Amino acid sequence: MDKSSRIYIAGHRGLVGSALLRKLRSERYENLVLRTSGELDLREQAAVREFFRTERPEYVFLAAARVGGIHANNSFPAQFIYENLMIEANIIHSSYLSGVKKLLFLGSSCIYPKFAPQPIKENSLLEGKLEPTNQAYAIAKIAGIEMCRSYNTQYGTGYISLMPTNLYGPEDNFDLENAHVLPALIRKFVEAGRENRPDVTVWGTGSPMREFLYVDDLADASLFLMKNYSGSGPVNIGTGRDISIRDLALMVKKITGFQGGIVFDNSKPDGTPRKLLDVSLLNSMGWQAMTGLEEGIRLTYEWYMQNRPGK
Numbered sequence: 001m002d003k004s005s006r007i008y009i010a011g012h013r014g015l016v017g018s019a020l021l022r023k024l025r026s027e028r029y030e031n032l033v034l035r036t037s038g039e040l041d042l043r044e045q046a047a048v049r050e051f052f053r054t055e056r057p058e059y060v061f062l063a064a065a066r067v068g069g070i071h072a073n074n075s076f077p078a079q080f081i082y083e084n085l086m087i088e089a090n091i092i093h094s095s096y097l098s099g100v101k102k103l104l105f106l107g108s109s110c111i112y113p114k115f116a117p118q119p120i121k122e123n124s125l126l127e128g129k130l131e132p133t134n135q136a137y138a139i140a141k142i143a144g145i146e147m148c149r150s151y152n153t154q155y156g157t158g159y160i161s162l163m164p165t166n167l168y169g170p171e172d173n174f175d176l177e178n179a180h181v182l183p184a185l186i187r188k189f190v191e192a193g194r195e196n197r198p199d200v201t202v203w204g205t206g207s208p209m210r211e212f213l214y215v216d217d218l219a220d221a222s223l224f225l226m227k228n229y230s231g232s233g234p235v236n237i238g239t240g241r242d243i244s245i246r247d248l249a250l251m252v253k254k255i256t257g258f259q260g261g262i263v264f265d266n267s268k269p270d271g272t273p274r275k276l277l278d279v280s281l282l283n284s285m286g287w288q289a290m291t292g293l294e295e296g297i298r299l300t301y302e303w304y305m306q307n308r309p310g311k
């Protein structure tokens with residue numbers, strides 16, 4: 001991949017795609033192909049085929065997906081499985097038909113079994129039952145990994161799969177119901193502070209453990225692997241460290257300066273008890289995460305304060 005290669009970022013307005021765009025622009029890749037979802041509906045097979053036939057991208061970052069937190073996954077499983085299957089199938093098959101040189105597919109750590117041994121190695125895939133709250137999404141993402149592997153085997157393509165841990169950063173979804181935990185907590189603490197409320201409600205028991213990766217680090221890892229990795233097996237991307245939801249809430253409270261208390265709502269699901277990725281494969285290739293959790297939350301909080309609706 002050189003600076004003049006035609007590179008398509010699918011989903012460039014999302015959390016991951018916008019970080020990839022910042023990264024590729026900062027490294028002066030000059031031939032980026034971009035389409036908003038209004039311009040190209042990735043669920044529509046004919047439209048996607050026509051786009052690849054006319055635009056002829058050489059490299060593809062597949063960062064377009066229907067994503068959401070525990071409540072959204074639990075409430076809209078049909079949309080999560082249908083839209084993700086269509087997006088992946090359309091882009092991967094069109095990439096094959098139009099001769100894309102290399103494609104990078106982004107999965108998620110929720111593809112691994114609920115009770116996988118921790119930290120989770122890549123070879124835990126399909127070794128056990130999934131976490132029910134995000135099974136539909138996970139099965140769609142597993143299908144994407146299997147498509148990449150199968151096309152490499154049958155057609156000799158160069159499609160790689162990355163499994164990032166929970167991501168956060170600028171351009172995330174801060175919706176209170178449908179967001180992931182970190183953006184939801186930032187917003188909850190900011191609003192509770194502004195409205196002088198006595199406490200903030202955190203879902204579940206606070207005991208689940210999660211690992212968080214700042215999205216600009218993922219963009220860096222993606223470019224690194226696009227250049228340096230060509231295997232068919234998925235590669236975990238994370239920090240190798242996790243934190244309880246309780247401690248995460250305390251960290252967000254401190255960064256936002258909220259003075260009140262924290263209440264746990266046990267009627268909300270905890271989801272999987274722990275999902276820490278084993279990142280030794282990635283580390284052995286020479287890549288490590290750079291942004292500490294507190295620093296990353298601070299950057300995300302600052303972005304939210306500058307960009308939240310009404311600003």
Ligand code: GDP
Pocket residue numbers: 068069070071110134166176178179180181182184185201202203204208210245268269270271272
């Ligand atoms: P998950 O990693 O797929 O479970 O997705 P989430 O990021 O949505 O949730 C992670 C954990 O944070 C779960 O145990 C949630 O119950 C917990 N959590 C606590 N408060 C919140 C909140 O306000 N929003 C979300 N989405 N999760 C929360």
